[in-house]
Amino acid sequence: MLTLVFMFVFMFGEVAVLDNGLALRPPMGWMSWGYYMCSVDCDSNPNKCLNEKLILSVADTFYNDGYLDAGYEYIIIDDCWAEKERDKLGRLVPDHKRFPHGMKYIADYIHSRGLKFGMYTNVAEVTCMRYPGSKDHFYIDSKSFAEWGVDYIKVDGCFVGEEFLNTAYIKFGQHLNATGRPIVYSCSWPYYIEFIHKKTPNYDVVSHNCNMWRNFHDVVTSWPAIRTIITHYKESYDQVSPYHAPGQWNDPDMLILGTGSLTDNQSRVHIAVYVMLAAPLLLSCDMKKITDYEKQLLLNLDLIAIAQDSLGVMGKPYELQNSVTLWVKPHLPRKGDKYHSVSFALVNLQSESSSVSLTPGSYSLNSTDGYTVMDIFQRKFIRNVTLRDSISVEVPAEDVIIYTLFPL
Numbered sequence: 001m002l003t004l005v006f007m008f009v010f011m012f013g014e015v016a017v018l019d020n021g022l023a024l025r026p027p028m029g030w031m032s033w034g035y036y037m038c039s040v041d042c043d044s045n046p047n048k049c050l051n052e053k054l055i056l057s058v059a060d061t062f063y064n065d066g067y068l069d070a071g072y073e074y075i076i077i078d079d080c081w082a083e084k085e086r087d088k089l090g091r092l093v094p095d096h097k098r099f100p101h102g103m104k105y106i107a108d109y110i111h112s113r114g115l116k117f118g119m120y121t122n123v124a125e126v127t128c129m130r131y132p133g134s135k136d137h138f139y140i141d142s143k144s145f146a147e148w149g150v151d152y153i154k155v156d157g158c159f160v161g162e163e164f165l166n167t168a169y170i171k172f173g174q175h176l177n178a179t180g181r182p183i184v185y186s187c188s189w190p191y192y193i194e195f196i197h198k199k200t201p202n203y204d205v206v207s208h209n210c211n212m213w214r215n216f217h218d219v220v221t222s223w224p225a226i227r228t229i230i231t232h233y234k235e236s237y238d239q240v241s242p243y244h245a246p247g248q249w250n251d252p253d254m255l256i257l258g259t260g261s262l263t264d265n266q267s268r269v270h271i272a273v274y275v276m277l278a279a280p281l282l283l284s285c286d287m288k289k290i291t292d293y294e295k296q297l298l299l300n301l302d303l304i305a306i307a308q309d310s311l312g313v314m315g316k317p318y319e320l321q322n323s324v325t326l327w328v329k330p331h332l333p334r335k336g337d338k339y340h341s342v343s344f345a346l347v348n349l350q351s352e353s354s355s356v357s358l359t360p361g362s363y364s365l366n367s368t369d370g371y372t373v374m375d376i377f378q379r380k381f382i383r384n385v386t387l388r389d390s391i392s393v394e395v396p397a398e399d400v401i402i403y404t405l406f407p408l
């Protein structure tokens with residue numbers, strides 16, 4: 001009988017809806033994994049070490065250098081933070097050497113700077129890097145995270161079967177909810193369903209249980225990885241975009257600006273496409289290595305405004321001439337509650353420049369009074385257009401142009 005009830009609930013998707021009121025805009029911040037990975041050997045590599053000093057220094061940089069003001073808010077410790085054994089009460093224990101004051105201390109420091117704190121676990125017995133995982137400990141681990149003052153949790157899905165993933169993520173979310181602490185819930189669930197277990201994720205269930213979810217491979221610090229991510233989200237737009245909305249985001253993984261792996265033009269493409277996707281903007285780098293140009297991109301408030309728009313629409317890709325992709329994202333402000341502003345990103349992933357022309361009216365614009373066009377990277381208004389005018393432009397190699405069209 002119980003099984004029947006459970007099946008009914010499961011099959012008809014009548015699971016508790018995640019309405020924790022969190023992540024109404026795509027989360028912005030910093031996460032350790034992409035650059036620091038499992039950097040635990042701090043004696044031999046003190047400059048690339050996942051420890052308390054690193055986390056507090058990111059908080060200081062966010063606070064002092066304009067990142068917090070621009071919206072970068074969450075500072076998230078990924079895998080490799082724990083001791084290999086739980087304590088006598090079955091609780092996770094932060095590594096004594098690298099996190100000598102524990103996690104509450106870090107949370108308090110981060111909170112005192114007006115920032116938010118994130119952590120990591122896995123639903124299996126061990127994490128992906130074989131530190132203690134949360135299997136059979138969902139209650140006590142959720143309780144620890146809440147007591148430490150965690151505001152965001154990334155929950156990974158290594159080493160377990162498909163059935164287990166499909167129940168564990170729902171249960172873990174219920175335990176988080178029961179703590180009473182608002183905690184953004186980031187699930188790697190659909191990634192494992194699709195790429196490890198070769199099944200189709202049930203995004204209806206995922207989007208009702210998680211604030212955001214990973215559904216493609218981990219980013220690595222290289223341009224080909226960014227190109228692959230961009231192409232993947234272009235190709236899976238129809239499948240994933242219906243679930244993308246305030247409080248429920250597809251997550252293409254971290255930004256790799258600041259890791260010395262991209263040219264300026266490639267950095268521009270990387271951030272531009274994430275902005276058009278309304279993706280979470282989580283940096284992973286040594287903050288001291290961010291170049292002046294990268295900082296200018298990260299703190300470009302016209303760009304951030306598109307990314308953080310409260311409608312939360314995922315931009316739609318269209319294939320134009322010469323292999324240029326046009327991403328179209330409607331957003332606020334609206335004129336008279338009827339006509340949206342819209343951003344167009346013309347993305348050229350090829351190693352030669354390409355010419356394109358487009359007619360704005362073909363891409364769901366409809367204000368017959370026309371639009372005024374702002375070039376987001378040049379930060380200036382360049383022209384006005386009617387619905388029938390055509391815009392012709394040369395997009396340089398591995399580059400992007402973003403125009404925001406505001407209805408006149």
Ligand SMILES: *[C@@H]1O[C@H](CO)[C@@H](O)[C@H](O)[C@H]1NC(C)=O
Nearest residue numbers: 017018019020177180181182
């Ligand atoms: C727990 O879930 C309820 C019902 O969905 C929701 O109203 C509440 O805000 C959630 N609380 C937390 C702390 O997530």
Ligand SMILES: *[C@@H]1O[C@H](CO)[C@@H](O)[C@H](O)[C@H]1NC(C)=O
Nearest residue numbers: 263264265266396397398399
């Ligand atoms: C990058 O873009 C700039 C200006 O848009 C251009 O002058 C430069 O040649 C480009 N660099 C590369 C490596 O494509």
Ligand SMILES: *[C@@H]1O[C@H](CO)[C@@H](O)[C@H](O)[C@H]1NC(C)=O
Nearest residue numbers: 330338339340364365366367
């Ligand atoms: C203009 O287009 C937007 C987006 O497609 C739509 O929501 C709106 O209703 C349209 N306005 C009019 C007056 O047709």
Ligand SMILES: *[C@@H]1O[C@H](CO)[C@@H](O)[C@H](O)[C@H]1NC(C)=O
Nearest residue numbers: 371372373381382383384408
């Ligand atoms: C666009 O139109 C507005 C309103 O008519 C006008 O004030 C503005 O100067 C025009 N901008 C350009 C670049 O022509």
